[in-house]
Amino acid sequence: MSFGENLLSLRKAKGMSQDELGAQLNVSRQTVSKWELDETTPELGKLILLGEYFGVSIDDLVKGQKPASKAESDTFEIEVTKAKNTTCDIIFWVLKIAGIILGGMVLIDVIVMIIYFITNRFPSL
Known part of the structure; x- marks a missing residue:
């Protein structure tokens, strides 16, 4: 699973729109869309925030692995x-x-x- 697919899966699991996630991270909806389409990747600071927000490690977030409990x-x-x-x-x-x-x-x-x-x-x- 790619980073974009993993981010999309995590976002949908929380029932959030791209606008809502973007607002949490102070980025635009278009930026979130580009991340989910694997057109771009977030900077390290945003990766840290994403990991904390979704409760996954950066490694799991980037590699797209399901975190084991x-x-x-x-x-x-x-x-x-x-x-x-x-x-x-x-x-x-x-x-x-x-x-x-x-x-x-x-x-x-x-x-x-x-x-x-x-x-x-x-x-x-």
Whole structure:
């Protein structure tokens, strides 16, 4: 989706006319029309105002991406972190049990500790 298409979509979603949006930004209706037709693009100051007015980032506004809700991205991040931690814990315990079965060899324990600290970061002091 182009910037113009995105701006048109956002404006219509708010039920605004080009005149009303232009009045909010201190520009003419013709200027808003040119933006929506991708004939011109607004200056940085107007992009900032547009982003704030419509509640989207400038990046989303210019690239035309639908902004993902904060809750969705947070949930995804939590799920990825849980999956990583679960995998690391499984590897840790498998190697630990292998160390115990093999007679408590010190070398296996050292390897387990190294892998654990590499995957989970060293504790901060």
